[in-house]
Amino acid sequence: MGDPGHGPHGQDRPAPPRAGSSPRDRGRLRGRARAKGETRDLSFTTAATGRAGQSFVWTGDTAGQGWGINPDLGGYTAYATMHATRPDFFVHCGDTIYADGPIEASVTEPDGQVWRNLVIPEVTEVAQTLAQFRGRHRYNHSDDNLTGMYAEVPVLAQWDDHETTNNWYPGEVLEDPRYDVERRVDVLATRSKRAWWEWQPISNGRDRREGQRIHRKVARGKHSDVFCLDMRTFKDPNTPGLERERTSLIGDEQVRWLVAELKRSTATWKVISADLPLGIVVPDGDLQESLSNRDPGAPLGKEIELARLLREIKDVPGVVWITADVHYCAAHHYSPERAAFTDFSPFWEFVAGPINAGTFGPNEMDATFGPRVDFIKTADYANQSPRGGNQFFGHADIDDDGALTITLRDAKGSVLYTRELSPER
Secondary structure: OOOOOOOOEOOOOOOOOOOOOOOEEEEEEEOOOOOEEEEEEEEOOOOOOOOOOEEEEEEOOEOOOOOOOOHHHOOOHHHHHHHHOOOOEEEEOOOOOOOOOOOOOEEEOOOOOEEEOOOOHHHOOOOOOHHHHHHHHHHHOOOHHHHHHHOOOOEEEOOOOOOOOOOOOOOOEOOOOOOOOOOEHHHHHHHHHHHHHHHOOOOOOOOHHHOOOOOEEEEOOOOEEEEEOOOOOOOOOOEOOOOOOOOOOOOHHHHHHHHHHHHHOOOOEEEEEOOOOOOEOOEEOOEEOOOOOOOOOOOOOHHHHHHHHHHHOOOOOOEEEEEOOOOOEEEEEEOHHHOOOOOOOOEEEEEOOOOEOOEOOOOOEOOOOOEEEEEEEOOOOOOEOHHHOOOEEEEEEEOOOOOEEEEEEEOOOOEEEEEEEOOOO
């Protein structure tokens, strides 16, 4: 359940074919009163050592917009689809829960079909207490498809906004009347992070001084280092994004860390997993939630921070960005020849999600960093339920020689888009 090499894994299926050693033991779960509970075989999988190649999947957005575990459809079946690809690890790009989205027993879809949810008390209203945040995670982990994958595939988890509340930033005080117990986002985020950490355990490496830090690098063999970002903890307030001075989404400390680690990395591919996209406009009413600001000119506001980052890593080969968040899938190529800001090297960004939530899109693109939409697949209509099949994940396969093949896939595993990338020598 944690970062590769740190989580418990089940026995139902054989270990992934590219995995390293898989020690097994027998364990027993105990409750708070130390009563004996369920006994299960446990195992964990380390990064491959005998082969250079790796494969992984990524997505985001689980149980959003009120679309929860539907027993009539088999629950979170897209998790089983990801699992069937036999990935070496899984990156959850954020929105692991929707703490701000109540789940009702039934929802009538636009075509008249009735979506039926399993429901527990903690998901029927917005999460404000620690128990409610914990209940949200417990709810998702009651799905056999999700737990079957988590039991076998190492998970690199990130958080975004819905682990706490929609589009939040530090220091915010909510005006939403549903928050009648606690309206201070900082308090809610502290509770949210504690529950998230209990259900999505991650490793911070060997330095105990780092504490509970979500941004981190995870090395996965010769060809891949994964850099998980935290684009929530250090975020400045949402504004129209037109400030002449720099405002933060990632924060100075994290930018310095990322630049240093990217330059230090010897992996063929440096995969940056972001919980928010780069060139997609993500509005928060009249404000902006993400980096982009709808202004195609020179970087402003939070874009200045990204410009600094791209400038400092322009000589680092093999940088690829992955993300979710916007509830559709897309492939974007960024190049200075199309951009207002030109001091960077071309790169790809691949977007894939949701995995069990409402599907939307497309969003407007911001031209500041020169994105070209190479592929896009969106909902048939806004907030389409998972029944429609427009649930998406990305799959990355790295050959032993370092060649990278990215595919974007739907809930049934159909390949919608393929991009082959060669190592930069």
